[in-house]
Amino acid sequence: MHSSEALQQRVKQAFNSIALPDAPSNLYDPVAYTLSQGGKRLRPLLVIAACDMLNGDIEEAIHPAVGIEIFHNFTLLHDDIMDQAPLRRGKETVYKKWNSNIAILSGDTMFALANREIVKTRPDVIPELVELFNTTAIQVCEGQQYDMDFETQIEVTISEYLEMIRLKTAVLLACSLKTGAIIAGVSPVEQSLVYDAGISLGMAFQLKDDYLDTFGDEKVFGKTPGGDILAGKKTWLFLRLLEKGGDNRKKLLELYDQHSEMFPADKLGFFKAEFIAKGIPGEINDLIDTYYSAANESLEKLAVPAERKAVLLAIIESLMSREK
Amino acid sequence: MHSSEALQQRVKQAFNSIALPDAPSNLYDPVAYTLSQGGKRLRPLLVIAACDMLNGDIEEAIHPAVGIEIFHNFTLLHDDIMDQAPLRRGKETVYKKWNSNIAILSGDTMFALANREIVKTRPDVIPELVELFNTTAIQVCEGQQYDMDFETQIEVTISEYLEMIRLKTAVLLACSLKTGAIIAGVSPVEQSLVYDAGISLGMAFQLKDDYLDTFGDEKVFGKTPGGDILAGKKTWLFLRLLEKGGDNRKKLLELYDQHSEMFPADKLGFFKAEFIAKGIPGEINDLIDTYYSAANESLEKLAVPAERKAVLLAIIESLMSREK
Numbered sequence: 001m002h003s004s005e006a007l008q009q010r011v012k013q014a015f016n017s018i019a020l021p022d023a024p025s026n027l028y029d030p031v032a033y034t035l036s037q038g039g040k041r042l043r044p045l046l047v048i049a050a051c052d053m054l055n056g057d058i059e060e061a062i063h064p065a066v067g068i069e070i071f072h073n074f075t076l077l078h079d080d081i082m083d084q085a086p087l088r089r090g091k092e093t094v095y096k097k098w099n100s101n102i103a104i105l106s107g108d109t110m111f112a113l114a115n116r117e118i119v120k121t122r123p124d125v126i127p128e129l130v131e132l133f134n135t136t137a138i139q140v141c142e143g144q145q146y147d148m149d150f151e152t153q154i155e156v157t158i159s160e161y162l163e164m165i166r167l168k169t170a171v172l173l174a175c176s177l178k179t180g181a182i183i184a185g186v187s188p189v190e191q192s193l194v195y196d197a198g199i200s201l202g203m204a205f206q207l208k209d210d211y212l213d214t215f216g217d218e219k220v221f222g223k224t225p226g227g228d229i230l231a232g233k234k235t236w237l238f239l240r241l242l243e244k245g246g247d248n249r250k251k252l253l254e255l256y257d258q259h260s261e262m263f264p265a266d267k268l269g270f271f272k273a274e275f276i277a278k279g280i281p282g283e284i285n286d287l288i289d290t291y292y293s294a295a296n297e298s299l300e301k302l303a304v305p306a307e308r309k310a311v312l313l314a315i316i317e318s319l320m321s322r323e324k
Numbered sequence: 325m326h327s328s329e330a331l332q333q334r335v336k337q338a339f340n341s342i343a344l345p346d347a348p349s350n351l352y353d354p355v356a357y358t359l360s361q362g363g364k365r366l367r368p369l370l371v372i373a374a375c376d377m378l379n380g381d382i383e384e385a386i387h388p389a390v391g392i393e394i395f396h397n398f399t400l401l402h403d404d405i406m407d408q409a410p411l412r413r414g415k416e417t418v419y420k421k422w423n424s425n426i427a428i429l430s431g432d433t434m435f436a437l438a439n440r441e442i443v444k445t446r447p448d449v450i451p452e453l454v455e456l457f458n459t460t461a462i463q464v465c466e467g468q469q470y471d472m473d474f475e476t477q478i479e480v481t482i483s484e485y486l487e488m489i490r491l492k493t494a495v496l497l498a499c500s501l502k503t504g505a506i507i508a509g510v511s512p513v514e515q516s517l518v519y520d521a522g523i524s525l526g527m528a529f530q531l532k533d534d535y536l537d538t539f540g541d542e543k544v545f546g547k548t549p550g551g552d553i554l555a556g557k558k559t560w561l562f563l564r565l566l567e568k569g570g571d572n573r574k575k576l577l578e579l580y581d582q583h584s585e586m587f588p589a590d591k592l593g594f595f596k597a598e599f600i601a602k603g604i605p606g607e608i609n610d611l612i613d614t615y616y617s618a619a620n621e622s623l624e625k626l627a628v629p630a631e632r633k634a635v636l637l638a639i640i641e642s643l644m645s646r647e648k
Contacts, residue, residue: 112459119451130440
């Protein structure tokens with residue numbers, strides 16, 4: 001049984017020991033650049049934490065864990081091309097620093113590298129892991145497509161939005177936990193419990209992101225809040241406001257649009273005030289708590305002594321109490 | 325033991341029975357469109373022909389065969405974005421028909437679908453197949469990167485060019501044959517022989533493409549020859565001309581450049597005449613024959629009765645005598 005710090009250290013060490021070829025440099029420099037950006041490394045931590053909790057050997061899980069994180073970074077790289085995002089974690093995106101062709105191709109390479117990491121484990125679990133991983137990858141692509149579709153789709157329901165974030169975000173957290181469980185060799189029922197916990201955690205995680213993007217404390221959050229509002233992104237907050245908007249729906253849609261005629265500061269102030277007036281921050285926090293509790297309940301059902309669950313529960317707790 | 329026609333029929337049937345989800349349609353319509361374009365289906369044919377030759381069960385190889393072809397189509401889809409190519413096999417490319425974001429994401433989805441097909445076979449061979457497939461995928465990306473690098477790199481040697489086409493084209497044919505061999509359960513030595521045959525075949529195949537692009541018969545070739553010359557693409561023909569150009573190198577580079585000041589018809593006529601005057605068509609055909617013979621020699625060394633090799637040898641022969 002490992003501490004949370006020991007698990008984080010193991011993930012860090014695994015990333016430090018990734019060796020990439022030197023040539024062609026236009027292919028591998030962007031891959032190395034992307035992998036060196038760091039980030040929370042949440043997904044690989046979930047893989048080995050789940051494996052450890054279920055009495056598995058984390059050394060059998062570390063490569064698949066790295067594979068899932070490489071995949072996650074690949075999706076961000078390609079998303080940045082699609083969104084024409086100039087910055088990621090405060091640094092120039094690959095698409096901006098090099099160009100979009102190089103970003104496409106180095107991303108493709110990362111996806112192949114990810115699959116190669118997935119199979120560096122016990123042979124008997126490989127078929128199941130590869131199937132789970134690539135099915136999840138397809139779902140993530142579906143989620144990204146819905147997200148892009150929603151930009152031009154006027155009527156987006158809250159249930160469509162929740163399905164989109166389930167695909168775009170939650171399934172990969174669920175896949176991470178289930179990968180650890182498969183390697184630990186637990187029963188399909190227990191695999192499903194950790195998968196379900198991952199879905200609930202992912203939903204809570206993304207809704208928390210939505211909340212922080214508008215209501216985060218700038219000093220702690222690390223970037224100016226309000227990006228979603230200024231971009232006219234149809235988040236849960238906005239869709240809920242629309243639901244409550246009654247006859248104002250059309251006006252709200254016009255004002256919220258990315259080509260809105262409002263000045264940025266006015267737009268930000270107006271929508272924050274609207275959200276607060278309609279009690280939406282409280283509602284989203286209730287929803288986050290509901291998902292958070294569901295994640296805990298799934299884990300509680302696992303036939304594992306409570307002390308073994310402590311590390312994973314603490315990781316989840318820290319995600320929920322985060323301010324950035 | 326199956327006939328060539330039976331194997332082709334099996335590949336065709338496998339592609340006809342691929343079932344894709346309906347939604348999101350902006351993701352799956354481009355995938356279905358791409359897979360419906362057909363093409364030679366050479367790679368899946370090589371997978372099951374190799375498996376059949378080596379006494380394997382082609383039903384165990386058909387899904388991995390489909391996976392390799394889906395991957396190949398994915399690379400074409402992403403290449404078309406990078407090359408900004410409006411047409412592929414006489415039809416609009418995905419990038420042109422939809423847009424580049426949709427082309428990026430549906431391509432990513434195809435890569436995941438491909439990996440999922442690879443693991444639909446006997447569990448004991450899956451680890452080796454996934455490793456081979458993704459290592460090959462990385463090499464194909466490296467080849468594409470070198471190809472893009474060569475556009476702006478003034479000095480490209482023939483050996484650099486041959487290494488580029490080995491990566492971009494040959495390794496996937498080699499991977500196809502080896503995949504069939506692994507599923508047939510033959511020894512590593514025999515796997516290497518078919519892999520080597522695939523490399524030689526791939527080199528011959530790509531050089532034949534280079535030759536036909538300039539010297540193909542328009543009526544048979546199906547498109548106007550000369551595309552490489554007009555685009556200023558550094559093919560074997562041009563690099564060999566440069567080698568033989570002596571003091572004219574600089575002038576030849578200027579005239580051949582994609583921003584050359586020559587009229588298209590003049591440029592085409594000039595370079596065809598230069599190639600012929602320097603005996604280059606004969607040289608490339610000799611080189612193609614050398615690779616073709618090497619492919620045959622690798623297959624001759626296999627400890628399999630000659631009659632079992634007949635189908636694969638006939639497929640290779642038909643590729644070599646093709647006029648399009």
